[in-house]
Amino acid sequence: MDLGKMLIDAGRAALGVPAATYALSAIGLNLQFGYTGLLNFGHVASMLVGAYGVAITVDLGGSLWLGVLVGILLSLVLALLLGVPTLRLRADYLAIVTIAAAEILRLLVRSSWANPLTKSVFGIQNFADSFYDLNPYPDGAFGIGSFRFTDDRFWVMTVAWGLVLLSTFLVWRLTTSPWGRVIKAIREDEDAARSLGKNVFGYKLQSLMVGGAIGALAGMVLAIDQQNVTPDTYQPLLTFYAFTIVILGGAGTLWGPIIGSVIFWFLFEFMNAFMTGALDQGWFGSVLNSADIGPIRFALLGAGLMALMIFRPQGIFGSREEMIIDAG
Amino acid sequence: MPAESRDLSAVAAEPGSPKPDPILVVDGLQRSFGGLKAVDVDHLEIQRGTITSMIGPNGAGKTTLFNLLTGFDRPQEGHWHLNGGALVGIPAFRVARKGMVRTFQLTKSLARLTVLENMLVAARDQVGESFWGSLFGRWKEIEERNRERAMDTLERFGMAHMAGEYAGSLSGGQRKLLEMARALLVEPELVMLDEPTAGVNPALTQSLLGHIQGLRDDGLSVVFIEHDMDVVQEISDWVVCLAEGRVIAEGPPGAVARNPKVIDAYLGGHHGEIDE
Numbered sequence: 001m002d003l004g005k006m007l008i009d010a011g012r013a014a015l016g017v018p019a020a021t022y023a024l025s026a027i028g029l030n031l032q033f034g035y036t037g038l039l040n041f042g043h044v045a046s047m048l049v050g051a052y053g054v055a056i057t058v059d060l061g062g063s064l065w066l067g068v069l070v071g072i073l074l075s076l077v078l079a080l081l082l083g084v085p086t087l088r089l090r091a092d093y094l095a096i097v098t099i100a101a102a103e104i105l106r107l108l109v110r111s112s113w114a115n116p117l118t119k120s121v122f123g124i125q126n127f128a129d130s131f132y133d134l135n136p137y138p139d140g141a142f143g144i145g146s147f148r149f150t151d152d153r154f155w156v157m158t159v160a161w162g163l164v165l166l167s168t169f170l171v172w173r174l175t176t177s178p179w180g181r182v183i184k185a186i187r188e189d190e191d192a193a194r195s196l197g198k199n200v201f202g203y204k205l206q207s208l209m210v211g212g213a214i215g216a217l218a219g220m221v222l223a224i225d226q227q228n229v230t231p232d233t234y235q236p237l238l239t240f241y242a243f244t245i246v247i248l249g250g251a252g253t254l255w256g257p258i259i260g261s262v263i264f265w266f267l268f269e270f271m272n273a274f275m276t277g278a279l280d281q282g283w284f285g286s287v288l289n290s291a292d293i294g295p296i297r298f299a300l301l302g303a304g305l306m307a308l309m310i311f312r313p314q315g316i317f318g319s320r321e322e323m324i325i326d327a328g
Numbered sequence: 329m330p331a332e333s334r335d336l337s338a339v340a341a342e343p344g345s346p347k348p349d350p351i352l353v354v355d356g357l358q359r360s361f362g363g364l365k366a367v368d369v370d371h372l373e374i375q376r377g378t379i380t381s382m383i384g385p386n387g388a389g390k391t392t393l394f395n396l397l398t399g400f401d402r403p404q405e406g407h408w409h410l411n412g413g414a415l416v417g418i419p420a421f422r423v424a425r426k427g428m429v430r431t432f433q434l435t436k437s438l439a440r441l442t443v444l445e446n447m448l449v450a451a452r453d454q455v456g457e458s459f460w461g462s463l464f465g466r467w468k469e470i471e472e473r474n475r476e477r478a479m480d481t482l483e484r485f486g487m488a489h490m491a492g493e494y495a496g497s498l499s500g501g502q503r504k505l506l507e508m509a510r511a512l513l514v515e516p517e518l519v520m521l522d523e524p525t526a527g528v529n530p531a532l533t534q535s536l537l538g539h540i541q542g543l544r545d546d547g548l549s550v551v552f553i554e555h556d557m558d559v560v561q562e563i564s565d566w567v568v569c570l571a572e573g574r575v576i577a578e579g580p581p582g583a584v585a586r587n588p589k590v591i592d593a594y595l596g597g598h599h600g601e602i603d604e
Contacts, residue, residue, distance in 0.1 A: 173462070173463055174459075174462055174463070177456045177462035177463070177467065178448070178449075178454045178456035178457040178462060178467055178471065179456060179457055179458065179459055179461070179462035180462070181441070181445055181448060181449050181457075182449060182457055184438070184440070184441060184445075185438045185441060185446075185449045187440075188438035188439055188440055188441060189436045189437075189438060189439075191400065191420075191432070191436060192432070192436035192437075192438060193421075193438075193449070194400070194419075194420040194421050194424070195398070195400075195420065195424055195429060195430050195431070195432070195436070195511075196421075196424060196429070196449060196450040196510065196511075196513075196514055197421050197422075197424035197425040197429075197450075197452065197514050198421055198449070198457075199419075199421050200421065206459050210459075321494065321497075322440045322494065322496075325439045325440055325494050325496030325497060
């Protein structure tokens with residue numbers, strides 16, 4: 001078992017496109033959940049509309065940039081559709097409606113009825129060639145030591161991490177402004193915010209829309225990286241990954257989603273490699289076989305999340321003091 | 329505010345009596361929960377520039393009335409006017425902007441915001457509170473002015489030294505004070521205080537009452553819900569007693585305390601023991 005290689009593979013995942021994609025997704029969710037207190041359990045739906053917005057637009061003959069625009073517009077429309085009927089209700093209604101809406105959307109995209117547009121279960125492939133045509137890097141590998149990536153991967157990474165930084169900048173500007181103070185006030189107590197003359201509904205809607213648009217960007221990165229969209233990529237699991245990352249990094253903190261995503265992917269890939277290695281060494285005897293590794297990864301992930309909630313509920317960047325106040 | 333506006337000696341001490349200069353006028357307001365009529369107020373006027381106490385036994389509908397008047401709940405019937413402007417169907421945040429600001433029985437301090445942030449969030453007309461304004465607006469100067477006002481108000485309430493602390497770390501009484509101070513930053517004309525002294529120790533209660541009188545002396549109108557008759561006697565200009573959703577008596581504090589209807593409402597028909 002080559003521990004060094006495992007660490008390097010895990011490190012590559014933590015620096016690569018997956019971590020950037022999920023960081024982006026988590027940044028959007030963090031604005032909604034961490035700062036505004038909205039329990040959006042259907043965040044994956046905004047990733048889906050972002051990804052399909054690009055894929056379908058290009059598939060129908062539009063340009064990639066038009067696709068990006070379409071994806072963002074769709075995510076804003078989605079946020080309006082979900083938010084307008086539910087944001088006046090208690091927080092848990094939003095959770096129920098959003099998780100259901102995300103699943104409805106996925107099944108709709110998957111259905112044969114939508115086949116002419118979405119190619120249902122087969123999905124759409126190879127729609128991002130014009131993105132790779134823009135690759136400014138010469139052919140070859142880039143990076144340091146073991147952390148080398150092909151020029152195409154490096155190009156996606158550049159754009160993905162660039163978007164992560166841009167979104168973080170946007171969230172920083174928003175949350176350190178009076179606007180951000182109002183959404184935090186809404187998170188703490190929406191009736192209090194109302195009594196002070198704040199249009200709570202409007203702020204929630206704005207937060208849902210901006211977070212959704214950032215989620216759509218994450219979906220686009222995911223789709224462009226894989227040159228492939230299929231409906232079953234966008235399972236509720238992705239939303240829960242994003243929640244795990246937000247909580248791991250610290251909900252309502254600026255850098256939490258990024259660090260959370262890096263650590264999440266490092267641990268996830270390391271665990272994967274370690275379990276596979278241990279299986280090859282015969283450490284598990286006949287108790288486990290290779291088919292068990294996948295589910296066990298998730299079980300360990302769940303256990304890790306539980307441990308986190310018990311021992312460091314405020315996440316990595318969160319403040320202990322705030323957490324105690326919240327409980328009291 | 330000149331003292332004569334507080335002189336209500338010419339006003340009849342009976343339910344629904346007209347006032348010389350009412351800031352708030354309520355007509356035919358009704359709210360039922362299922363078969364229970366929680367609020368059923370035919371007519372009520374609140375005099376500008378006074379402290380009006382609202383008393384009544386538990387379940388009399390005082391908080392429900394507050395919720396209706398401030399837009400936190402919708403009545404089935406009735407209308408009410410603030411400074412002559414109708415408030416029916418106006419959402420709570422607009423009611424606050426129109427000048428009627430409320431506090432809550434269970435204090436709603438914004439726990440994970442600092443005391444100063446609690447104050448600043450209440451300030452009016454901050455362009456940085458709009459989405460585009462926060463990104464491109466020139467909100468820093470407004471913020472500076474608001475900060476000064478917030479610190480002045482905190483100073484007045486003796487909380488300036490706590491400006492940087494999380495509101496969640498304050499004691500119950502301090503939170504009540506903060507909530508009252510915060511309401512002032514909305515620049516209200518009428519402050520509706522829902523049991524500001526509940527659960528507050530006697531020393532802080534005295535200070536709270538002093539602040540309430542201070543609001544009146546600054547020309548604000550105050551309506552507050554209170555259970556403690558001693559407190560009511562001490563600072564009210566006028567008292568309104570609710571029972572089973574109706575205004576059963578109003579008048580100067582002394583007269584209301586002696587009113588047999590009020591005594592009946594508090595003690596029940598049997599005049600047994602009271603737990604207050």
